[in-house]
Amino acid sequence: MPAHLWDYEPDHLEATVSELLVATATSSDALVDESVREVLHELREHLRMDVMFLSEISGGRRTFKHVDAAPGSEVVKTGGSSPLEESFCQCVLDGRLPGLVNDVPRQPNFDQLPKTPFRVGAHLSAPVVLSDGRVYGTLCAFSFAGDESLTGRDYEKLATVARITAKRIDQRRQRVNDEEMAGWQLEPIEPGKATSPWGKRGRNA
Numbered sequence: 001m002p003a004h005l006w007d008y009e010p011d012h013l014e015a016t017v018s019e020l021l022v023a024t025a026t027s028s029d030a031l032v033d034e035s036v037r038e039v040l041h042e043l044r045e046h047l048r049m050d051v052m053f054l055s056e057i058s059g060g061r062r063t064f065k066h067v068d069a070a071p072g073s074e075v076v077k078t079g080g081s082s083p084l085e086e087s088f089c090q091c092v093l094d095g096r097l098p099g100l101v102n103d104v105p106r107q108p109n110f111d112q113l114p115k116t117p118f119r120v121g122a123h124l125s126a127p128v129v130l131s132d133g134r135v136y137g138t139l140c141a142f143s144f145a146g147d148e149s150l151t152g153r154d155y156e157k158l159a160t161v162a163r164i165t166a167k168r169i170d171q172r173r174q175r176v177n178d179e180e181m182a183g184w185q186l187e188p189i190e191p192g193k194a195t196s197p198w199g200k201r202g203r204n205a
Helices: 003-007 010-023 034-047 088-093 152-182
Strands: 051-058 061-069 081-083 123-129 135-142
Touching: 034 051, 034 061, 034 135, 034 152, 061 135, 088 123, 088 135, 123 152, 135 152
Parallel strands: none
Antiparallel strands: 051 061, 051 135, 061 081, 123 135
């Protein structure tokens, strides 16, 4: 992925990255396939963050669906989870933290924020919102040290990739739904015989 790509304006960036993802799409069944993971890796390095992750929110927990970390910075792992209320993700969603924080310990409400087992300096977080309006989770990045060079433009890059990721998840889920619907077949209605309005599954049901 060309380095200058991240200098594009948000709309141009979203269109260009989306085109690249279509061109490099894999046949993986994963909601987050290898092409998306590569984008997250490139963005983490561009923002000079130590860790970037995509989380899914469900049942009051935050699950790390994909984690990209710099060597020696593997403080969270793909597949791990933790209570949502103990996360900075929730703080951003409910407004206790802005989407971009240059140095978390310098926040006026730092003492009221969830405690972490490692120092979080710079922190960026954007919601991943699906087409039906549901919040799938968040796309977050952080460094152990503060970074005063980060600006709103950097946050927009993260938010843009969060939107792209949401679209990919929507597309994958729609494909799964279409495949499931294709496995159903309608029953002919015979006179005097009640039948389920839902038909029946295919031969493998």
